[in-house]
Amino acid sequence: MSSSTQNRYTTSDIALAAYLKLKGVRLVDCGKDGQKFSFIFEDPSFSCEDLALEFANSDCRRYDDEMRSLKKVLYSKGKRN
Numbered sequence: 259m260s261s262s263t264q265n266r267y268t269t270s271d272i273a274l275a276a277y278l279k280l281k282g283v284r285l286v287d288c289g290k291d292g293q294k295f296s297f298i299f300e301d302p303s304f305s306c307e308d309l310a311l312e313f314a315n316s317d318c319r320r321y322d323d324e325m326r327s328l329k330k331v332l333y334s335k336g337k338r339n
Contacts, residue, residue, distance in 0.1 A: 260310055267299045267306035273322035275299075277313040278306060 260269040266286070269275055275297035279285055283306060287298040299306055313319055 260306075265300065265302045265304075267301040269297050269299075269310070270295050272297070273319065274310055274313055277316070277318050278309055280318075281309055283309065 260267065260271065260274070267278075267283075269278075272295055275285070275288075275295075278297075278299055284300040285297060286300050287296075289296050
């Protein structure tokens with residue numbers, strides 16, 4: 259989930275947060291509330307929404323999906339032993 263207010267962009271997606279940092283967007287705060295993470299970025303030009311869409315169609319997203327898939331395989335294999 260992501261939102262954009264007052265020249266700030268917030269996301270709980272760690273992969274998207276990493277992508278925004280990769281693209282040079284300044285991280286201004288982050289935290290954890292229970293199991294949910296929150297990353298807040300400076301977004302004076304309101305470009306983060308466009309970057310989020312770019313990320314959704316990128317090889318970086320595919321890489322993240324494969325990492326999650328492999329992690330699930332490892333966890334499920336550990337439960338069978």
